[in-house]
Amino acid sequence: MEHRDPDLxxxxxxxxxxxxxxxxxxxxxxxxxxxxxxxxxxCDAAGALEIADGEVIRSLEPxxxxxxxxxxxxxxxxxxxxxxxxxxxxxxxxxxxxxRTATGVRATAHLFGGRSVFTAAFxxxxxxxxxxxxxxxxxxxxxxxxxxxxxxxE
Numbered sequence: 001m002e003h004r005d006p007d008l009x010x011x012x013x014x015x016x017x018x019x020x021x022x023x024x025x026x027x028x029x030x031x032x033x034x035x036x037x038x039x040x041x042x043c044d045a046a047g048a049l050e051i052a053d054g055e056v057i058r059s060l061e062p063x064x065x066x067x068x069x070x071x072x073x074x075x076x077x078x079x080x081x082x083x084x085x086x087x088x089x090x091x092x093x094x095x096x097x098x099x100r101t102a103t104g105v106r107a108t109a110h111l112f113g114g115r116s117v118f119t120a121a122f123x124x125x126x127x128x129x130x131x132x133x134x135x136x137x138x139x140x141x142x143x144x145x146x147x148x149x150x151x152x153x154e
Contacts, residue, residue, distance in 0.1 A: 023045070029119075032115040086146030089150075
């Protein structure tokens with residue numbers, strides 16, 4: 001597979017649209033580029049935007065790519081407040097909400113294709129312990145809380 005430089009406008013616009021629609025804290029995309037190292041696009045809810053291409057890291061202005069249209073987002077929703085205990089790895093959320101949010105994360109990952117990895121961080125009752133959900137293709141979803149990590153059962 002050959003290296004290809006993506007059009008960052010729609011990619012960044014899509015990540016920002018996901019942030020707004022889901023009220024996520026941060027999203028990170030490892031964009032598959034074939035033989036080349038993945039491009040890392042990191043956006044947070046405050047507007048910070050960082051692009052890493054190998055060892056070259058660029059911070060861009062919050063308004064960068066503001067005029068670009070996002071890719072059509074799948075059905076994604078805000079994750080209702082979840083309670084966590086990172087010391088024991090416990091997550092308490094309304095029935096089905098974690099699964100529904102994880103399904104939206106997976107569907108968003110599919111927008112970028114290949115072996116791209118899409119990760120979203122969500123607020124919990126502990127500001128020092130956001131909940132991370134990561135997806136790549138049809139591989140099992142990964143949930144992270146603090147130093148703990150689990151595959152989400154299908």
